[in-house]
Amino acid sequence: MIRPNRPRYAARLNAFKQLSPGSDVIDWITSAGQVEGLGAADLNYPDHFSKHGEEAVKGALDKAELELNGIAMRYYSEPAFKLGAFTNPDRSVRQTAIDITKRGLDACARMGGRVVTLWMGQDGFDYAFQVDYAAAWDHTIKAIREVCAHNPGLDIAIEYKPNEPRAFSLMPDIGTTLLACKEVNAANLGVTLDFAHVLYADEMPACSAALIARHSRMIGLHLNDGYGKRDDGLMVGSVHAIQTVELLIAMLRANRTDVIYFDTFPDMGGMNPIEEARTNVLMTDRLLEVAYRLSDNAELSDAIGRQDAAISQRIVARELYGL
Numbered sequence: 001m002i003r004p005n006r007p008r009y010a011a012r013l014n015a016f017k018q019l020s021p022g023s024d025v026i027d028w029i030t031s032a033g034q035v036e037g038l039g040a041a042d043l044n045y046p047d048h049f050s051k052h053g054e055e056a057v058k059g060a061l062d063k064a065e066l067e068l069n070g071i072a073m074r075y076y077s078e079p080a081f082k083l084g085a086f087t088n089p090d091r092s093v094r095q096t097a098i099d100i101t102k103r104g105l106d107a108c109a110r111m112g113g114r115v116v117t118l119w120m121g122q123d124g125f126d127y128a129f130q131v132d133y134a135a136a137w138d139h140t141i142k143a144i145r146e147v148c149a150h151n152p153g154l155d156i157a158i159e160y161k162p163n164e165p166r167a168f169s170l171m172p173d174i175g176t177t178l179l180a181c182k183e184v185n186a187a188n189l190g191v192t193l194d195f196a197h198v199l200y201a202d203e204m205p206a207c208s209a210a211l212i213a214r215h216s217r218m219i220g221l222h223l224n225d226g227y228g229k230r231d232d233g234l235m236v237g238s239v240h241a242i243q244t245v246e247l248l249i250a251m252l253r254a255n256r257t258d259v260i261y262f263d264t265f266p267d268m269g270g271m272n273p274i275e276e277a278r279t280n281v282l283m284t285d286r287l288l289e290v291a292y293r294l295s296d297n298a299e300l301s302d303a304i305g306r307q308d309a310a311i312s313q314r315i316v317a318r319e320l321y322g323l
Contacts, residue, residue: 004252006285007257008259008260009259010066011032015264026056029060045071045072045100047077068111069114069259071107071115074119075120075122080093084136087139101150114155116154116157117192118156120170123136124169137170141180145186148188154188156189158190174201181216192218206250213254217256218251222262223262223284227239233263299311
């Protein structure tokens with residue numbers, strides 16, 4: 001396999017809040033710029049623009065030598081969104097969510113970004129007999145279709161998650177998400193795969209990536225780790241190193257090698273976010289090297305073809321641990 005260029009890495013900017021009380025997105029960008037190996041950033045919309053305009057934020061990115069990868073939509077600016085953004089029972093609230101998203105797309109385009117990520121955490125339900133499931137699905141498909149049509153030159157990625165903050169998400173897993181992509185039927189729509197979300201959706205990350213490659217596009221890749229019970233946001237490879245390597249091989253084979261985003265939560269345990277990001281960079285570099293070597297390993301391919309897990313595990317362990 002011809003080795004592609006090394007992906008650019010981006011880190012979750014909100015993780016840098018704890019470095020300085022009262023700091024804001026400009027400070028967080030500056031801190032991220034201190035991490036050797038980071039080359040990109042994602043911004044949350046609209047909250048990362050609440051204090052500073054696009055020009056100031058873009059200037060901070062340029063000064064930190066970070067390229068804008070894209071914008072992630074956040075639907076908690078309106079209290080009414082607690083009952084849903086695209087699925088809200090009030091048509092005017094749904095339209096507000098769509099309008100905010102379109103403004104996010106416009107900001108992304110003006111600043112030179114390429115991807116807008118939809119994490120629709122508020123779109124779900126908590127009780128039986130709470131929502132009209134068919135209507136909620138119809139509203140969401142209609143909203144995503146309208147968002148995709150607003151700027152066909154930008155990629156729109158659905159980031160699925162089983163639950164939180166709602167007890168059940170409308171799009172909790174890879175199958176439901178791919179069904180939505182099929183129904184929307186927009187060339188610029190695809191999926192953002194978040195490793196920890198996949199784990200607690202009870203999926204194997206590389207299997208989900210293979211399904212995306214078959215039916216859609218992997219537009220975003222969020223690396224982190226966890227124990228499969230919740231969205232832990234642990235450092236890359238700290239729990240599931242082998243599964244991370246398998247996912248990276250799937251990523252390479254899908255030719256999706258532009259940006260890897262570290263969606264990790266050092267702030268949850270009071271960890272220094274700069275050091276945590278450096279560890280993510282070093283670990284991902286190491287696991288990528290293993291993935292490069294294994295991606296065209298004929299012995300491994302033969303073992304997988306026979307479903308011989310004993311042999312395949314030894315081959316992977318040799319590359320990971322030098323056994």
